Amino acid sequence: MSRLLIYADNGCDLDEDIIDKLGIKLFHMSVILNGNTYKDRVDISPPEFYQLIAQSDVMPTTAQINPGEFQAEFEKVMNESEDEIVYIAFSSGLSGTYQSACVARDNVNPERITVIDSKSASTGYALTVIRAAKAVAAGKSKKEVITEIEDNINRVQHIFMVGNFEMLKRGGRISSTSAALGNLLNIKLILHFVDGKIVPLEKIHGVKKAKKRMLQIMEERGYNLQEQLIGIDYSVDYEGALEIKKMIENKFGCREFIISEIGAVIGSHVGAGTFSIFFLGK
Numbered sequence: 001m002s003r004l005l006i007y008a009d010n011g012c013d014l015d016e017d018i019i020d021k022l023g024i025k026l027f028h029m030s031v032i033l034n035g036n037t038y039k040d041r042v043d044i045s046p047p048e049f050y051q052l053i054a055q056s057d058v059m060p061t062t063a064q065i066n067p068g069e070f071q072a073e074f075e076k077v078m079n080e081s082e083d084e085i086v087y088i089a090f091s092s093g094l095s096g097t098y099q100s101a102c103v104a105r106d107n108v109n110p111e112r113i114t115v116i117d118s119k120s121a122s123t124g125y126a127l128t129v130i131r132a133a134k135a136v137a138a139g140k141s142k143k144e145v146i147t148e149i150e151d152n153i154n155r156v157q158h159i160f161m162v163g164n165f166e167m168l169k170r171g172g173r174i175s176s177t178s179a180a181l182g183n184l185l186n187i188k189l190i191l192h193f194v195d196g197k198i199v200p201l202e203k204i205h206g207v208k209k210a211k212k213r214m215l216q217i218m219e220e221r222g223y224n225l226q227e228q229l230i231g232i233d234y235s236v237d238y239e240g241a242l243e244i245k246k247m248i249e250n251k252f253g254c255r256e257f258i259i260s261e262i263g264a265v266i267g268s269h270v271g272a273g274t275f276s277i278f279f280l281g282k
Helices: 016-022 046-054 067-080 097-108 122-137 142-155 166-170 176-184 207-221 238-252 264-270
Strands: 004-009 025-027 030-033 036-039 061-063 084-089 113-117 156-162 187-194 197-205 229-234 256-261 275-280
Touching (some): 004 142, 016 122, 046 264, 061 264, 067 097, 084 122, 113 142, 122 156, 122 256, 122 275, 142 156, 187 207, 197 207, 207 238, 229 238, 238 256, 238 275
Parallel strands (some): 004 084, 084 113, 229 256
Antiparallel strands (some): 030 036, 030 061, 156 275, 187 197
16 A cells, blocks of 8 residues: 655754654755764754854855755655655755755656645744644545645745854855944844745844744734644754743743754754744734
């Protein structure tokens, strides 16, 4: 009997226990730092990564998953079973991984392999992957599973605050002057996703004000928040993530959360002290 297998990649920042529990298959992008290549969440954990970048002046770089790696896995499944694959990919606006998977799909079996651009990252991406895995576990058809995936992609909101301008400066996204001024004045940059790409939204003075503003945006954009699985992620500051969770509980009555630490691939661009919240809009 054929099965529907849900694949994702480490851009979803899901912990291994959740991956195993839901039966999700995972590909891994890599990060290169000080001449060494690490597979995110395999060779290097998030805490290890943030410790390394704190000790280094070298900007980490990331590497997408190449078509050959996808093709090897896809061929193995096609040759050894009658199973079908749905691979939900890290946003094509941030990585070429989605395009690599499409090349492999076309080379192997486009009828049994579906590749979907999540247009998401980190725990926002994870919310879609979790929903897909739960739909499969509930016995839904491939068409029904894809419909649920697409609904999540169209509705998921990413609101996040970058804790420090250093990584944005190192990556060439802002000037050294802007970074120095932002850090000096304790300015926090709030960003969001537009069609799978990161777009600046607002500048707020101070962490507390920025967190409150993130919840205001959540209130403006969210729908039936109390009934949702809410995503929160962070880099380094777990206690800060728990504070956001408590704020959301008190304000909206939400009770179901997933909290993850941002891995090396996404952390290479946002650095330590970042917080994000993810939820569904109308």
